Amino acid sequence: MAPADQVSLVTGNKKRLLIIWDFDRTIMDDDSDRWVVVQMGLTHLFKHLRQTLPWNSLMDRMMEELHSQGKTVEDIVNCLNRVPLHPQIVSAIKSAHGQGCDLKVLSDANQFFIETILKNHGIYDCFSEIITNPTVVDKEGRLRIFPYHGSEMPPHGCDLCSLNLCKGLVVKQMQDSTSEDVKKQVIIYIGDGKGDFCPTLKLGIEDHVMPRKDFRLHNLILKSSVPIKAEVHEWSDGEELNKILFRLIDPLEA
Ligand SMILES: [Mg+2]
Ligand SMILES: [Zn+2]
Numbered sequence: 001m002a003p004a005d006q007v008s009l010v011t012g013n014k015k016r017l018l019i020i021w022d023f024d025r026t027i028m029d030d031d032s033d034r035w036v037v038v039q040m041g042l043t044h045l046f047k048h049l050r051q052t053l054p055w056n057s058l059m060d061r062m063m064e065e066l067h068s069q070g071k072t073v074e075d076i077v078n079c080l081n082r083v084p085l086h087p088q089i090v091s092a093i094k095s096a097h098g099q100g101c102d103l104k105v106l107s108d109a110n111q112f113f114i115e116t117i118l119k120n121h122g123i124y125d126c127f128s129e130i131i132t133n134p135t136v137v138d139k140e141g142r143l144r145i146f147p148y149h150g151s152e153m154p155p156h157g158c159d160l161c162s163l164n165l166c167k168g169l170v171v172k173q174m175q176d177s178t179s180e181d182v183k184k185q186v187i188i189y190i191g192d193g194k195g196d197f198c199p200t201l202k203l204g205i206e207d208h209v210m211p212r213k214d215f216r217l218h219n220l221i222l223k224s225s226v227p228i229k230a231e232v233h234e235w236s237d238g239e240e241l242n243k244i245l246f247r248l249i250d251p252l253e254a
Contacts, residue, residue: 086238
């Protein structure tokens with residue numbers, strides 16, 4: 001993309017650069033579900049039930065187990081508050097937001113874990129939207145985790161994605177929005193996992209995808225039989241992610 005085009009992405013009042021962030025192993029270096037399972041002593045039960053339940057229901061079951069052990073939502077918050085984030089990822093998020101980009105999280109983790117971690121690191125307000133599996137704390141104080149594509153929505157019918165969330169469908173719905181701003185919007189998609197491949201296929205020639213090097217998404221892109229239209233920029237850690245992101249955003253560096 002020519003430098004002149006880059007300038008137009010972020011100048012003016014309109015936010016036309018949309019950065020979509022996966023959460024686990026992207027914003028957070030570890031996996032939030034794994035973190036809670038390991039830190040709260042659920043590894044054995046998790047492994048025992050892994051083959052019998054879909055991931056999303058399994059995590060809901062894990063929260064039931066914590067509740068039955070007398071662990072509270074505060075205990076879960078305390079556990080999530082120990083999650084470290086790479087300082088360069090935190091600063092990349094803050095500066096991208098500061099430069100007027102629209103930031104969204106699109107994740108197969110869950111609302112409670114993501115919101116707690118982002119708030120703890122002071123970056124929750126940098127995101128205009130968090131699209132993920134919804135959560136509620138019920139009357140008994142148990143954290144419930146539900147699928148994004150719940151029973152009230154028609155099945156997404158995508159065989160690349162898990163039943164509870166097709167990220168490609170979410171990206172497609174963003175692109176199909178009738179607003180003029182959205183039509184001119186350029187997407188930067190940052191992720192690492194298998195579930196990030198479907199949305200990558202929805203990106204156009206003006207868009208960018210930033211797969212984490214040597215992780216599943218990167219490998220799927222490398223061996224894809226379908227051409228990837230978006231420009232691919234791989235990254236290994238927070239420092240590299242920060243540099244690449246700002247090369248894409250900052251017209252002064254071009
Ligand atoms: Mg991930
Ligand atoms: Zn899909």
